[in-house]
Structures are given as C-alpha cells and as structure tokens.
Amino acid sequence: MPLLRLPGLIDPHVHLREPGLTHKEDLFSGTCAALAGGFTTILDMPNSRPPTSTPERLEEKARLAAAKAVCDVGFFVGATNDTPPEVAATAGPQACGLKIYVSETFGSLRIAELGTLAGYFAAWRGPGPIAVHAEDMMLATCLALAELYDQRLHVVHVSLASEIALIRRAKARGVRVTCEVTPHHLYLTEADAARLGAFGQMRPALATEADRQALWDHLDSIDCIATDHAPHTAAEKEGENPPPGVPGLETSLPLMLLVVAGGRLTLDDLVAKMHTNPRRIYGLPEQPDTYIEVDADARYDFPAQGWLTRPGWSPFAGMPARGRVLRVVLRGREVFRDGRVLAGPGAGRVVAPTP
Ligand code: DOR
Ligand code: ZN
Numbered sequence: 001m002p003l004l005r006l007p008g009l010i011d012p013h014v015h016l017r018e019p020g021l022t023h024k025e026d027l028f029s030g031t032c033a034a035l036a037g038g039f040t041t042i043l044d045m046p047n048s049r050p051p052t053s054t055p056e057r058l059e060e061k062a063r064l065a066a067a068k069a070v071c072d073v074g075f076f077v078g079a080t081n082d083t084p085p086e087v088a089a090t091a092g093p094q095a096c097g098l099k100i101y102v103s104e105t106f107g108s109l110r111i112a113e114l115g116t117l118a119g120y121f122a123a124w125r126g127p128g129p130i131a132v133h134a135e136d137m138m139l140a141t142c143l144a145l146a147e148l149y150d151q152r153l154h155v156v157h158v159s160l161a162s163e164i165a166l167i168r169r170a171k172a173r174g175v176r177v178t179c180e181v182t183p184h185h186l187y188l189t190e191a192d193a194a195r196l197g198a199f200g201q202m203r204p205a206l207a208t209e210a211d212r213q214a215l216w217d218h219l220d221s222i223d224c225i226a227t228d229h230a231p232h233t234a235a236e237k238e239g240e241n242p243p244p245g246v247p248g249l250e251t252s253l254p255l256m257l258l259v260v261a262g263g264r265l266t267l268d269d270l271v272a273k274m275h276t277n278p279r280r281i282y283g284l285p286e287q288p289d290t291y292i293e294v295d296a297d298a299r300y301d302f303p304a305q306g307w308l309t310r311p312g313w314s315p316f317a318g319m320p321a322r323g324r325v326l327r328v329v330l331r332g333r334e335v336f337r338d339g340r341v342l343a344g345p346g347a348g349r350v351v352a353p354t355p
Contacts, residue, residue, distance in 0.1 A: 002295075002296050002297055003293055003294070003295065003296075003326070004267075004293070004294040004295075004296040004323070005291050005292070005293055005294075006038070006267075006270075006271060006275070006291065006292050006294060007271060007275045007290070007291055007292075008038075008039070008040025008041065008071075008275070008287055008290040008291060008292060008328070008330065009037070009038045009039045009040065009041075009253065009274045009275055009292065010039065010040075010041045010042070010043075010274065010275055010278040010279055010284065011034065011037075011039045011041075011042045011043070011226055011227050011229065011249065011252070011274075011278075012042075012043045012096075012180065012224055012226050012278040012281070012282060013043065013045065013156055013157070013180060013182075013226035013227060013228045013229070014030065014034070014042040014043060014044055014045065014227065014228075014229045014249065015044070015045045015047065015048075015106075015228075015229060015230045015231065015245065016030040016031075016042075016044045016045075016048070016073070017030070017048060017231065018030075018048060018061070018064060018068075019048055019049065019050070019060070019061070019064065020048050020049025020050065021048060021049055023233065023310075024231045024232055024233060024236075024310060024311060025231040025309060025310045025311070026068065026310070027064055027065050027068035027069050027073070028068045028069070028070065028345050029308065029309065029310040030042075030229070030231070030249070030309065030310075031068075031069040031070045031071045031073065031348055032070055032308045032341045033229070033247070033249040033250055033307065033308040033309040034070075034071045034249050035070055035071050035328050035335055035336040035341055035343070036249070036250050036307075036308045036325060036336065036339070036341070037227075037249040037250045037251070037252055037253055037325065038253045038292045038294065038325040038328065039071060039249060040071050040072060040287055040290050040292070040328065040330050041071065041072040041073070041074065041279075041284060041287065041351060042071060042072075042073055042074075042229075042249075043073070043074045043075070043076060043096050043097075043278075043282065044061070044065075044073055044074070044075050044076065045076055045078075045099060046075070046076045046077060046078025046099050046109065047078065047101070047105065047106060047107035047109050048061070049107075051078050051080060051107065051108075051109055052075055052076065052077055052078050052095075053077065053078050053079070053080045053083045053087075053088060054077075054083060054087055054088070054091065055077075055087070055090050055091040055094065058075055058077055058091045058094050058095060059094070061075050062075065062094070062350045065348065065350050066346065066349070066350055067345060067346055068345045068346065069345070069346070069347070069348030069349075069350075070335060070341055070343040070344070070345065070347045070348050071330065071335070071347075071348045072287065072330075072348050072349045072350070072351050073348055073349075073350060073351065074095075074096040074282065074284065074350070074351040074352060074353075075094075075095055075096060075350075076095055076096060076097050076098065076099040076131065077091040077092075077094075077095040077097075077098055077099070078098075078099045078100075078101075078109050079098060079099065079100040079101070079109065079111050079116075079117075079120045080108075080109055080111075081111060081112075081113075081116060084123075085116075085119045085120045085122070085123035085124070086123050088120070088123070088124075089123045089124050089125050092124065092125050092126055092127065092128070093127070093352065093353075093355070094352050095128060095352070095353075096128045096282045096283075096284070096351070096352065096353055097128035097129050097130065097131045097154065097282060097353075098120065098124050098128070098129075098130045098131065099131045099132075099133075099156075100117065100120055100130060100131070100132050100133070100134075100142075101132075101133045102117065102132055102133060102134040102135075102138040102141065102142060103133050103134060103135040103136075103138050103203065103204070104203060105133055105203050105244075106203070106230065106243050106244055106245055114141075117141070117142075117145065118145060118148075118149075121145040121146070121148070121149040121151055122149055124149075124151060126152070126353075127283055127353045127355045128282055128283060128353045129151070129152040129153060129154040129178070129281060129282070130142075130146065130151050130152065130153055130154070131153075131154040131155075131156055132153065132154070132155055132156065133156050133157070133203070134155065135159070135160070135163070135203075135204050136160060136162070136163070139155065139163050139166055139167075140166060142155070143166065143167075143170050143175060143177065146175065146176065146177065147175060151176075152176045152177075152178075153175070153176065153177045153178075154177070154178045154179065154180070154223075154281055155167060155177065155178070155179040155180070156179075156180055156226065156228070157180060157181065157182050157185065157204055157226070157228050158179050158180070158181050158185070158215065158222070159181075159182075159185045159204040159205075159206075159207050159211060159215075160204075160207055160211050160214075161210055161211045161213075161214030161215075164179075164214050164215060164218045164221060164222075165214070167179050167221060168218060168221050171221065178223040178224070178277070178281050179221070179222060179223055179224075180222065180223060180224035180225065180226040180278075181215050181222045181224075181225060181226070182225075182226060182227060182228045182248065183225065183227065183248060183251065183252050183255040183256065184202065184206065184228075184246060184248065184315060184316075185204070185206065185207065185211075185212065185215060186212065186215055186216065186255075186259075187212075187255060187316070187319075188200065188206050188212075188315065189206050189207060189208060189209050189211075189212050190205070190206050190207060190208060191209075192206055192315075193205065193206040196315055198237040198238065198242035199234075199237050199246070199313065199315055200246070200315055201237075201242060201244050201245075202228070202230060202244045202245050202246050203244045203245070205244075216264070219264070219265065219269075222273065223273065223277045223278075223281065224273050224274070224277050224278045224281065225252060225256055225270075225273045225274050226278070227248030227249055227251075227252045228245070228246075228248060229247055229248045229249045229309070230244070230245025230246060230247070230248075231245070231247045231309050231310060231311045232245050232311060233310075233311045234311060234312070234313050237313075246314075246315045247307065247309045247311055247313070247314060249309060250307055250308065250309060250314070251302060251314055251316045251321070252274075253274070253294070253323060253325065254302070254321035254322050254323050254324070255316070255321065255322075256270050256273075256274065257270070257294070257296060257322040257323035258320065258321065258322040258323075260322075261322050282353055283353030283354050283355070284351055284353065284354070285351055285354050287330065287331060288331060288332075289329065289331055289332040290329060290330050290331055291328075291329050292325055292327065292328045292329070293325075293326045293327040293328075293329075294323050294324065294325055294326065295323060295324045295326055296322075296323045297323075298321075298322065298323055298324040299320070299321070299322055300320075300321055300324075301318055301319060301320055301321065302314055302316045302317050302318065302319050302320075302321050303317065304317040304318070308341070326338060330343070330347065330348075333347070335347055
C-alpha cells in the first residue's frame with residue numbers, strides 16, 4: 001500500500017458553530033472532523049452566536065479553542081451592520097482576516113449597504129486579507145473597493161463562470177486578489193441539488209454544468225481548495241426552513257486525491273492549494289514536525305454515516321472517494337490514527353497571522 005506523507009493540510013473556511021450553535025458542531029467535534037480529514041489547521045468563520053465582531057469576542061473564542069480544539073484554529077473577525085469598522089479593525093493582529101458577507105448567507109451578518117461596506121474597506125489594517133462572500137455582481141463591487149482602498153482581497157467559494165472570469169482578469173491586471181473553491185462546487189451542480197433536496201442546499205447554491213466546467217478549466221487560477229464546512233443537523237435540514245450549508249472537512253482530501261488520480265492536478269498542485277497557498281495568504285505559522293499519512297490507493301464510496309462531524313451526514317454519501325487518512329502527527333505527537341482521534345481537548349493551538 002503506497003503510503004503518502006503530506007504536510008498537515010489547512011482549511012481556511014470552516015464554520016465551527018461555537019459559541020451559540022453547538023448542537024450543530026463545537027470546537028471539539030469540528031476539530032476532530034478536521035483531523036479525520038487530514039487538516040491540522042483550520043480557520044473559523046465569524047457567523048457564530050454571537051458573531052465574532054469585536055476583539056473581546058475573538059478573545060472569548062480563542063479561550064474556548066485553547067481548551068477544546070484538537071487541531072490548530074485561527075479566527076476571522078466579521079463585519080456587522082452595528083459594530084463600527086474601526087472596532088473590528090483593532091482585532092486585526094489576532095484575527096486571520098476580516099470576513100465580510102456581501103451576499104445572502106446563514107445568520108445575520110450580511111452587509112447590504114455600500115457606505116458600510118466601504119467603511120470596512122477603509123478601516124481594515126490587516127495584516128490578514130479581507131475575505132468576501134460576494135456572489136455575482138457583488139464580486140465586481142468588492143474588487144473595485146479592494147483597488148480603491150488598496151486592500152488585499154480573498155474571494156471565498158467562487159462558484160460561477162462569470163466570477164472566475166472576473167478574478168482572472170483582475171489577477172492579470174495586478175489586482176491583489178486570491179480565491180478559493182469548494183469541492184462541492186467542483187463536483188456537484190444544480191442537478192445534484194434537485195436530487196439531494198435540502199441536503200444539497202448551500203450558499204452559493206450549486207450552479208450549472210457550464211459554471212462547474214469553468215472552475216475545472218481554470219483550476220490554475222484557484223489559489224485554495226476550502227471546504228466551507230457548514231454543519232447543520234439532519235433534523236434542521238429536514239425541517240420547514242432548512243438552513244444552507246453542508247459539512248465538508250472529511251470528504252475534501254479524498255475528493256481532491258481523485259482529481260490527482262485522474263491526472264487533472266499534480267500532487268504538488270494539491271499541496272499548494274491545501275497547504276502552501278492558504279498558509280501564505282493568511283500568514284499562518286509553520287507547524288514543526290507535523291504531517292499526515294494517507295493510503296493514497298484506497299478506493300471506496302463515501303459512507304452515509306460514521307462521520308466525526310456532529311451532524312453525521314454528507315452530501316457525497318455513495319460517491320467515489322480516493323485515499324484514506326491513516327495517521328496525523330501534530331508537533332511530533334500522534335493525534336489521529338485509523339479513524340480515532342488520540343489527542344485530548346486542548347492539543348490544538350490558536351493561531352494568528354505572523355506580521
Ligand atoms: O451554505 C452556507 N452556509 N453558506 C454560507 O455562507 C454560510 C454557511 C453557514 O454558516 O451555514
Ligand atoms: Zn462559509
């Protein structure tokens with residue numbers, strides 16, 4: 001069995017749900033799922049309850065993570081409509097970036113007014129980038145603001161052909177923009193959404209086959225693969241107003257190894273998009289003596305159950321997978337082996353960008 005050793009992977013887009021929504025996921029269950037997926041660092045989004053919108057709330061999350069996480073965790077500070085942008089900016093050194101929801105999302109963090117949005121672009125001092133959920137026309141607004149306010153922009157979960165085209169054009173003109181794509185937008189379309197019902201609903205929604213194809217055609221312009229791990233319980237998904245989002249931490253690497261096996265990505269590309277680029281974009285510290293061991297030849301279909309993420313379901317159940325994480329070593333310590341997390345709560349550290 002060919003044993004593949006890779007650096008600890010980094011997922012720069014995860015919703016850990018603590019505080020406030022821990023019935024969906026918490027800092028322990030979410031980081032266990034991360035290790036099972038081969039991730040040793042994950043970045044947590046701010047749409048928890050309350051949202052991570054001030055330095056105090058970020059400190060509170062960091063305190064919880066230091067006690068509960070089993071892999072390293074960094075945090076975004078989030079833009080809101082009722083916090084002065086300067087307050088969020090003071091969290092800059094502790095936050096990995098500023099997250100702005102410009103498009104519709106789960107929770108109440110959407111910034112819908114240009115004055116507020118521009119205020120955040122004016123106030124942010126880094127060192128991390130401004131990460132935007134900006135779909136369709138909103139992407140053009142954010143690209144323009146990044147230029148006007150000389151900000152580094154990271155576009156999360158690109159899903160449309162028109163979006164990747166715009167990002168390519170911006171890159172070609174020297175705009176400081178990077179982007180990420182989720183495995184679900186690479187693999188699934190609106191046809192799968194129809195098949196999966198609420199379990200295939202997320203923001204951005206699954207798009208057309210032509211959109212999906214455009215992402216594949218321009219993989220070289222995509223800096224990171226990020227899961228947008230957005231856990232909601234099966235009961236919530238089956239309920240009257242299903243929240244958008246799907247879990248992804250435990251399926252991302254096998255889906256990307258399938259791409260490598262098919263010859264559309266090299267292993268070096270995979271490491272660039274799942275380790276080197278997210279580390280560079282977010283200025284994350286190196287993790288010494290940290291690596292994962294993968295049975296790269298394992299072929300199987302994703303199971304319907306047995307996941308470590310709290311909701312315990314996956315939109316990829318029944319679909320082909322390639323490769324299995326056998327072992328994870330974090331700072332010289334074996335923290336995961338053969339499907340079991342060996343580390344106790346608190347083995348993970350809180351990370352912040354190195355200025
Ligand atoms: O599908 C999504 N779920 N998209 C988002 O932007 C938020 C996320 C969540 O937090 O559930
Ligand atoms: Zn998200």
